[in-house]
Amino acid sequence: MNLVLLRMKRPLHRLCLVTALLALCLTLSTSRAKTTLESVLDRGVLRVISMIGPTVYFQDARGDNGFEYLLAKQFAQQLNVKLEVTVMDDLAAILIATGGPKGNFASAGLTASKERLQVVRFSQAYNSVRQTLVYRLGQRRPKTLDDIAGGRLIVVPGSSHIARLKELKQTTYPALQWEAIDDVEMLGLMQMIHDGEADYAVVDSSAFDVNRGLYPRARQAFDLSTEEAIAWAFPAHGDKSLLQAANRFLKSYTASGELQHLQDRFFGHTDNFSVGGSQLFRHRINSRLANYKTLFTTTAEQYQIDWQLLAAVAYQESHWNPRAKSPTGVRGLMMLTRNTAKEMGVSNRLDPEQSLRGGTEYLLQLRKRLPKDIHEPDRTWLALAAYNIGLGHLEDARVLTERHGGDPDRWQDIRNYLPLLQQKSYYSTLRYGFARGREPVQYVQNIRHFRSILRWHDIEKSRIEQAQLKIAPHQLPISSASTLAPNSLPLSL
Secondary structure (H helix, E strand, O other), X not given: OHHHHHHHHHHHHHHHHHHHHHHHHHHHHHOOOOOHHHHXXXXXXXXXXXXXXXXXXXXXXXXXXXXXXXXXXXXXXXXXOEXXXXXXXXXXXXXXXXXXXXXOEEEEEEEOOOOHHHOEEEOOOOEEEOEEEEEEEXXXXXXXXXXXXXXXXXXXXXXXXXXXXXXXXXXXXXXXXXXXXXXXXXXXHHHHHHOOOOXXXXXXXXXXXXXXXXXXXXXXXEEOOOOEEEEEEEEOOOOOHXXXXXXXXXXXXXXXXXXXXXXXXXXXXXXXXXXXXHHHHHHHHHHHHHHHHHHHHHHHHHHOOOHHHHHHHXXXXXXXXOOOEOOOOOEOOOOEOHHHHHHOOOOOOOOHHHHHHHHXXXXXXXXXXXXXXXXXXXXXXXXXHHHHHOHHHHHHHHHHHHHOOOOOOOHHHHHHHHHHHHOHHHHOOOOOOOOOOXXXXXXXXXXXXHHHHHHHHHHHHHHHHHXXXXXXXXXXXXXXXXXXXXXXXOOOO
């Protein structure tokens, strides 16, 4: 009896096993691998590869910063995930690493060139640049590539600039020669031109605009290309889910006006600056700033404001001269009027500490009196404009901006209408009348420009000191960190 049951169970056992295997195979055959986007969402982390640069990615006293970083951070926030940054210093290596463990995509001011399309996919463009030739002030300005024969032309390794030079060499300038400088990005190339270590360099127009104040002897000769798209790079292999999500984000971010706003933070203060003024500013960083830096940093800490912003305002006002005097009677480091000084409790306008304290309190008071709907960094730019022209005229400009369909809460709109306060057809319709409306526009632009130079000057100085400390730590003192309060303004430039 038992033998008979055992013989009956064996076929049944085999049948159950086969059925289970078939079910497993069916499950495996109908399941699919996660898309890249799903993997990012499940992991809760978006990884980006970037490189160090004033408009790309850097770390300052307020933490991670840079146009490319903040743009990628907005994308991560839309996906509701954390952003992790891997820094690499070689463009070719960045492209190769894209899609691997170091990063889901690359955000490094990359030109979407035809050559790069062979190894990566690009998102829709979010910026554009031209390739421009840079030469040193004091040399004859070249008009064509024939004029640079015999000079040392330098470029960034792995850059799209090399591909353009190869094209020009093949088609028009067969004698053209260049040198790729290892471990140097475009800022470093401009420094080499400024210092006379090379004769010519090829950089992006955006890099030149932002850095020309830092290295004013590096001058623009002519463009080597038309406008070229800047985009994020994604791996050429695998699915397109993350790329498609990025394109949806960039499309909505552009349509909302936020992309333009972000671009204005980093690039909106680079026009119409004086090369001579920038050279003088760099000189006075070394000759005058040291006398007042401690005053700036301690005051900034006390009032929860960025010391570099205070220093830039003071330079714009008095060139860091505590005894400065204007024809209109304003005096001191922050060029206070008698009425403002009295209102702020300043008894001696020529005393640097009193002047800086009074000017800082006045600036913060103006900032506080602005409508609550105005957010940073526009709130700071408008407060600075009011410091220069007065709240009444600033309010007139906001009214004029709104009349013409602009946003009265955004500096990039208001600055277009401030100059109209000089025209009778406009100021006669406003409460406070005529004002020299071009001055606050230049005033704010200069302060942003000076602060940008100060910020990058400190970053570069810190990087040099750290590199030297690694080599000979016993030979150098440890420099103190920049003082910046946790709620400092503005958030970014």
